Amino acid sequence: MKLNVFGVDIAKDVFQIHWVDKAGKARSEKVKRQHFLEWFSNKAPSLIAMEACSGAHHWGRCFQQMGHQVRLIAAHKVKPFVIGNKNDMVDAQAIWTAVQQPQMRFVAVKSVEQQAALSAHRMREYLVKTRTGSINAIRGFLADFGIVIARGRTAFKREIAGCLETLSQTVPKEFADRMYERVAYIHKLDDDIAGLEQHITAYFKGCPQCQRIAKVPGIGVLSATAIVATVGDVSQFKSGRELSAWLGLVPKQTGSGGKVKLHGISKRGDTYVRTLLVHGARSAITHSKHPSEWLQQLLVRRPKNVVLLALANKTARVVWALLSKEAEYSETQYSQVS
Template sequence: MNASKSVVGIDIAKRVFQLYWIDMETGEVSNLQLKREKFLEHFANRQACLIGMEACGGSHHWARKLTALGHQVKLLPGKEVKPFVTGNKNDRHDARAIWTAAQQPHVKAVAIKTEEQQAILALHRMRSQLVKFRTAQLNGLRGLLAEYGEVMAQGKAAVRKTIQDVLTRLADRLPAMVIDTLREQWARIENMDVEIATIERRIKDWLKQDQACQRIAEIPGVGPLSATAAVAIMGDAKAFKSGREFAAFAGLVPRQTGTGGRIKLLGISKRGDTYLRTLLIHGARAVLTSAKEPGQWVSELRQRRPINVAVVALANKMARTIWALVAHERTYQKCPVSQPA
């Protein structure tokens, strides 16, 4: 932190913003509440300072605005701020905790995302929501039909093969209004398929325009969804010191517990972004189960480790490779495995 800059902790919200800072010359403690309309005006008339905010909804937008005004913004993970909250939880105490956390050298800041990166993440979130809605509607339809003795196999493909025959058989037993409603629910599921495919096509179009996504899409197990999500979620690759740190950010490293100098490794930490970790693990599983030539390292790992351990290890390697290609602007190369002399 630059010692010459004053530090301001901000607890942001939809309408009201709470500010906390201590004057560097007089030591006076200031608590200021600002409306949304007056927020940027306050910092436009203020000398450059270090601003700490929690990385939450709207924080990246305000971080870009404040950076354009000449201030330095540090976005902090919520879990790193919580230990500094003292007393009852309110806006003033939260702002003071953010002010304290922003000055801690061990608290790592979150990279500020660009509008383009947030836009692609918006597509991913909308697609993920549609997939959840589709699954819920499909399971609800199967559950309703099972009440009348029509049990269908799991999966959309299995339901698509039998749904028309099932509804035809039930048409003689149930009122027409119920059959019509069931047909409408199935049509709604089919429409969701079209909407999901449309979003996926737009994601692929964005991949064709981004060089970083194209580079990491060459990695086995990384497809359009994984490539675009990784670049957007990563933000600035330079915010991570190494690929290992990015893999830890994705929650693909073991949890540690220990005392007295003894460290015990547990399962993966599952920290960071769940969506990115899920995509990487699914991609790694596809390489292990479907790839014709998964590679010598992967084959040897699969022979000496359980399948799930091997999948997570490969996902960890994919995350480190993604960071290396983005941070150093390199292209993927299938390096030969070193052999003993």
């Protein structure tokens, strides 16, 4: 049975819905947020397409519970189908057109648990950036008074108490108090980050998929939970190379007249997961006691950063194999660094 197709442009308060009726006439309607689910409640099972933006996974779960099929599309995949000036009606029409393209790549609807874990990762990433910025700001303030702290967060924590004591002897008490408050704020950030890491660890312990891929060299608790929460349904990828390409770990291609030229990695997809895979590959190479023959030969022939990306690419493919086949990691079958 052919499903009715609806393209939905979601927003905070007003949603734009585009569809084609049985007579072949294009229709469009605005719906208030409080009536959005009610609008679809009496519809026959349909295909509902939305951009993969804020709130899309929530609405996707709601529609799936109502018996509809849901397709989420990355915003940059919809943009080529926008005709004319950009507005809500045109966006909904573009989503309706994009979802019916045979080669379109969709984003899997995340479960509540996956979205909560991924949100914890985002909060942790934000707090780490805030902590780094705060530490650098304090370094700058101290440098203005001739006090220099060695680089690194460990050195900062070790030396800051003595530096503040030295500073308080030469500056007004009000300014010294403000500096003590900033340092206390950094300690509070440390506690908040530790709390989020405990939450992520709890999700890891309750997720068999995370524990399965964490056995791969270069993948730990953070990487495993981030990959599972970000990828969602791994069956949307036909091969490990598709997952690797989705994460931007394969060369970018340009070609014309039958000639194809390869460039650096495309850097498409999720920057956070790609960063974790690259850092994990660096750790695996650094701490490996018995590197594989493939890795040894690659280190001889290629620069280290190229080897890091090659290993991250291979790790992504191994992750796809483990998740799609529900297999356990084997050093002999998936030999990488040990």
